[in-house]
Amino acid sequence: MQDDALSLRHQLVNWLFTPLFLLLLFSTVTGYMAAVSLSNKPYDLVLLERAKLLASRYVMNLENGAAQSIAPIFSEDARAFRYSVHAANGRKLASNGLLPSPRPVDFNQKQPQLRDTQFKGEKLRLVTLPVIRPNGKTILVQAAEPVQARLVLGRSILGNIVIPQLIFIVIAGIAVWIGLKRGFEPLDRLRRAVATRPRNDLRPLDETRAPGEVxxxxxxxxxxxxxxxxxxxxxxxxxxxxxxxxxxxxxxxxxxxxxxxxxxxxxxxxxxxxxxxxxxxxxxxxxxxxxxxxxxEPEARRSAMMELLDLNRISQAIAAHWAPDALQKNIDIGFEAAEIPCPVKGDEASLRDLIDNLIDNAIRYTPSGGKITVRVGYDSVDHGSTWLEVEDNGPGIPLDQRERVFERFHRIPGNNQPGSGLGLAIVQEVIMRHGAQVEIDDGQEGGSLFRIRFPHQGQSDVRP
Ligand SMILES: Nc1ncnc2c1ncn2[C@@H]1O[C@H](COP(=O)(O)OP(=O)(O)OP(=O)(O)O)[C@@H](O)[C@H]1O
Ligand SMILES: [Mg+2]
CATH class of the missing domain: 1.10.287.130 (Signal transduction histidine kinase, dimerisation/phosphotransfer (DHp) domain)
Structure with a gap:
């Protein structure tokens, strides 16, 4: 896996998206705070007006000698609206019992003051209003309402500012993501092109569709x-x-x-x-x-001609060529021909090397008295393709060795026959050159079965 700290995509996401996100967050928060403080203004004005009305009622009642009852004028929202009236010495003159006593500093103010306060666990917006009675004495009127009552407006601000901003952030995020994905597409394409190359393909990479920076x-x-x-x-x-x-x-x-x-x-x-x-x-x-x-090796054979050949003919000739060696070791070598030509587009010398090495191995590793069968066939299903099998009843190749035997100089440990360990590496090169596939299976009587399948080739045009 790539290191995240080095990933271009992560760098871009970090440097594009993080500042964008922070900016949007900042603008959302400041917008919200500005809107809330703006919406507080009309509430505060109303609260102050109410306090003044209360004060003038109270003073009027006092002058008329009937100070007891001022509450009824606000009875419609008695719970939300709280008030108290205090004399200059702090004595409470009237109250609906829902407000804290004024602070000493409040008695020194000459102008109405607005502030937030806390009372019995509730947040209140409180106005203190000094009033001078006709007789020259000062009284202090306090009026307040719970902040909670103001949140209705706050919520609608939330809906109108924050939610669109959040949607905006999400859309911006998606846009950045899609932009990055599209921007990186050429790089991904390049990566895939390199990753899916055959191991011996050393052609230059295609630069025509790559972005200028790359x-x-x-x-x-x-x-x-x-x-x-x-x-x-x-x-x-x-x-x-x-x-x-x-x-x-x-x-x-x-x-x-x-x-x-x-x-x-x-x-x-x-x-x-x-x-x-x-x-x-x-x-x-x-x-x-x-x-x-x-x-x-592919570099050596770049110029060699690939022609349409009949594998039936070639393998039969090679099997016949090896018959004396097999006979000398008392091994029965048989050839099962196909009834129709078996077309392969290939290089005859290479194909000979391939079959030679498979038969050489079969003879060398099968003990005396054994049996070898070379088969060639053509499957007409799946557009038609030619296959070749070399089967013996020797010791076989253990499962865990079936890939390794194709490596250069690899020989199965304990093998007491002379050999250089290059035969199957040659087979592998020929196979890759022809776009063919090889697999090792168990032979019918123990032993090993090498099966090679060549790529699709139609029956027509085969050289007789
Ligand atoms: N038909 C077979 N039966 C059993 N073992 C085999 C057979 N073919 C190959 N092997 C094993 O695979 C190993 C690799 O085979 P390969 O043909 O690459 O090398 P080699 O036969 O040892 O040497 P070279 O073919 O270069 O003379 C062999 O050493 C042998 O152990
Ligand atoms: Mg060999």
Whole structure:
């Protein structure tokens, strides 16, 4: 997985979306606060008017000598509207009992004061109003209403400001998300193109549809691929050349050892010469396999022609060619031909290398007295395709080795036959070149069954 801190998408989301979100949040909060404080103004004015009305009623009643009853004038919302009247010395003159006593500072004010206060767990908006009676004495009128009663307006502000803002944030988020997704589409496409490449495909990446910012990167990667390709070519040529150069000396060595063996020599010298023969034989085999592998690598075969061939004909000839070797080991090799031509679009020399190695393995690893069957067939279902099977009744290949045996130089541990471990690597190269597929199965009588399926090919135009 990619590191989140390095992800471009995360960087963009962080740097675009976080400030956008904070800005919107800020504007929502300040908008809400401004609206609430604006909506407080008319409420406050009404509250102040009521306090003044109360004060003038109270003073009028006092002058008329009937101060007791001022409440009825506000009876319609007695619970919401609270009041109290205090003399300058703090004595309570009238009240509906729902307000705190005034603070000492309130008696020093000359102007009406508005403030928020708390009384018995309830938040109140309170006005204190100093009133000077005709006789020169001051009384203090307090009037208040619960803040709760004002929230109706607040809620409608909430609905009208905050909810549209939230919708706006969500829409902005979706827009940013879609924008990023679309912006990253070319990069995703590039990633998929690289990820789905066959492992030996070293063609340059397509830069034509990449965004301008990414193009220089692709060009650099392509230059890197080209250098890699050149390096691999050099390496392959080196191995091929080295193998080629080694062929003659190894053949010479073997011939000389064979010659020397014919002379009258002591037993230990004969043994040594025998071992030299076997070793030089192995070396020649390794060199041949190396050459075959180099010949079948994709870089080497870029120019080779792919033609329409009949696999039936080719495999029959190869099976016949191996018959003497099989006979020598007392192995029965059979060929089951298809009744119709088996078309394969391919390179005949490569296909020969493939079948050679499969049959060579079958003969080498099947004990004497065993049986090998080579089969070729054509399935007309699914647009038609040709298959080849090489089955033996030898020791078989354990499940956990069935992928590894195709690796270069990998041999199953405990295998006591000589070999270089390159045969199935050659098979693998040929298969990939032909777009074919290989699987290893259990043979019908134990042993192993190599099954190769070539890509779709119609029956027409097969060379007879
Ligand atoms: N038909 C088979 N039956 C049992 N084991 C097999 C068979 N074919 C291949 N193997 C196992 O897979 C290993 C790899 O085979 P591969 O042909 O690549 O190498 P090799 O035969 O050891 O050497 P080379 O073919 O280069 O001489 C072999 O060493 C052998 O252990
Ligand atoms: Mg082999």
């Amino acid at each position: 193009r220089p990167l692709i060009q650099e990667v392509n230059a890197l691929i080209a250098r890699l390709q050149a390096m691999m070519d050099t390496q392959r040529r080196f191995i091929a050349d080295a193998a080629h150069q080694l062929r003659t000396p190894f053949a010479g060595l073997k011939a000389q050892a064979e010659l020397a063996k014919r002379e009258q020599v002591s037993e230990p010298v004969r043994d040594a010469l025998e071992r030299i023969c076997v070793s030089s034989q192995r070396c020649s085999h390794l060199v041949t396999q190396l050459l075959t592998l180099a010949r079948n």
